[in-house]
Amino acid sequence: MSESKLSPAVAAVLPEAIAIRRDLHQHPEVAFEELRTAAVVAAKLRELGLKPRTGIAKTGVTALLKGGAGDGPTVLLRADMDALPVTEENDVPYRSTIPGRMHACGHDGHTAILLGAARVLQLRMPELPGRVKLVFQPAEETIGGAEPMIAEGVLDDPPVDYAFGLHLWAPQPTGTVGVCAGPFMAGTDMIRIRVTGSGGHAAMPAQCVDPILAAAQLVTGIQSIVSRNLPPREPAVVSITQFHAGDTFNVIPPYAELVGTARYYSDAVRDTIRGRLEQLVRDIPAAFGATGELTVIPGYPVTVNDRAMTELVRAAAAEAVGPEQVVPVEPVMGGEDFAYFLQRVPGCYFTVGIQNEAKGTGRPHHHPRFDLDEDALGIGIETLVRVAERALQQTG
Ligand SMILES: [Zn+2]
Numbered sequence: 514m515s516e517s518k519l520s521p522a523v524a525a526v527l528p529e530a531i532a533i534r535r536d537l538h539q540h541p542e543v544a545f546e547e548l549r550t551a552a553v554v555a556a557k558l559r560e561l562g563l564k565p566r567t568g569i570a571k572t573g574v575t576a577l578l579k580g581g582a583g584d585g586p587t588v589l590l591r592a593d594m595d596a597l598p599v600t601e602e603n604d605v606p607y608r609s610t611i612p613g614r615m616h617a618c619g620h621d622g623h624t625a626i627l628l629g630a631a632r633v634l635q636l637r638m639p640e641l642p643g644r645v646k647l648v649f650q651p652a653e654e655t656i657g658g659a660e661p662m663i664a665e666g667v668l669d670d671p672p673v674d675y676a677f678g679l680h681l682w683a684p685q686p687t688g689t690v691g692v693c694a695g696p697f698m699a700g701t702d703m704i705r706i707r708v709t710g711s712g713g714h715a716a717m718p719a720q721c722v723d724p725i726l727a728a729a730q731l732v733t734g735i736q737s738i739v740s741r742n743l744p745p746r747e748p749a750v751v752s753i754t755q756f757h758a759g760d761t762f763n764v765i766p767p768y769a770e771l772v773g774t775a776r777y778y779s780d781a782v783r784d785t786i787r788g789r790l791e792q793l794v795r796d797i798p799a800a801f802g803a804t805g806e807l808t809v810i811p812g813y814p815v816t817v818n819d820r821a822m823t824e825l826v827r828a829a830a831a832e833a834v835g836p837e838q839v840v841p842v843e844p845v846m847g848g849e850d851f852a853y854f855l856q857r858v859p860g861c862y863f864t865v866g867i868q869n870e871a872k873g874t875g876r877p878h879h880h881p882r883f884d885l886d887e888d889a890l891g892i893g894i895e896t897l898v899r900v901a902e903r904a905l906q907q908t909g
């Protein structure tokens with residue numbers, strides 16, 4: 514898509530958005546260390562005459578845009594700000610200045626898009642009802658900044674009615690906007706299992722309880738959860754990714770440790786997986802005279818897009834990029850902490866394409882040569898502004 518399709522107000526803010534993105538790209542900060550990033554965000558918001566709140570969940574920033582056309586809903590727009598512990602391999606003028614730190618997921622772009630959208634919306638608010646709450650969030654890549662920001666009241670005062678966010682998306686060509694109604698990103702659990710037997714001489718197994726044999730049977734048993742306990746049309750993954758036991762060739766070790774992850778798109782599937790894991794971890798080692806102990810560490814919940822709000826995004830995006838450029842996006846098994854906002858208020862998390870062969874962009878997220886097509890910043894701003902305008906005019 515050419516920039517000429519952008520509305521004049523968006524085209525006017527695009528150079529600044531690109532400059533902000535490049536500045537953030539050169540100065541990446543990982544989860545909960547986004548101090549410089551937060552300072553840049555707050556300074557830009559103050560330039561708009563806003564009074565940002567800073568230090569929410571350590572480094573989060575919020576600000577409120579007030580409409581001049583009476584009461585209406587409060588619409589939350591969210592950008593994540595964190596980078597990754599990756600060393601950049603791109604040779605670009607705006608490459609990361611910090612070894613071992615890189616915006617390899619595109620969150621620099623998300624922050625720049627939301628600041629650009631804020632500038633355009635600020636001009637339009639006098640004619641719009643309601644309020645727009647801008648949320649700049651830390652730590653999406655690790656343990657999550659959304660939940661602690663919610664705990665610190667980001668959805669209250671004024672209470673939020675709808676929430677929207679976007680991810681710049683490498684698998685999708687520049688010029689497209691992707692939408693997925695219903696579950697979009699998976700819920701994630703981390704699994705830890707300890708199987709305890711009784712160690713001893715490898716030549717005298719009858720005097721031992723072998724935890725490796727019991728744990729091996731358990732790994733096999735766990736693979737029956739998806740294949741035998743879930744309906745074939747329910748997507749789910751249970752992967753055992755680590756198996757640690759023993760360190761000597763002639764010793765049966767006393768215990769074995771397994772680590773893995775479960776991914777799912779519904780609470781019912783999550784509960785089935787957890788329930789079966791408990792049963793298998795208790796009963797399979799027991800059948801071998803060993804004992805099993807399960808710890809499930811919940812990650813992000815399922816990111817579920819509200820159907821009506823997904824339609825709203827689809828309509829707004831069709832205006833922004835043309836209906837034929839609004840594409841369905843497949844659900845992914847990765848997790849996303851925007852899920853916590855969508856658990857509490859209806860909204861939609863959508864994607865904006867950044868793949869452009871001519872510019873060499875579109876390598877996978879988190880790759881050391883990940884980069885984004887900066888034309889997507891304009892498309893992101895255009896779409897987000899139109900999404901906010903439509904949401905502000907929702908009644909009931
Ligand atoms: Zn990422």
Ligand SMILES: [Zn+2]
Nearest residue numbers: 618619620680
């Ligand atoms: Zn990301």
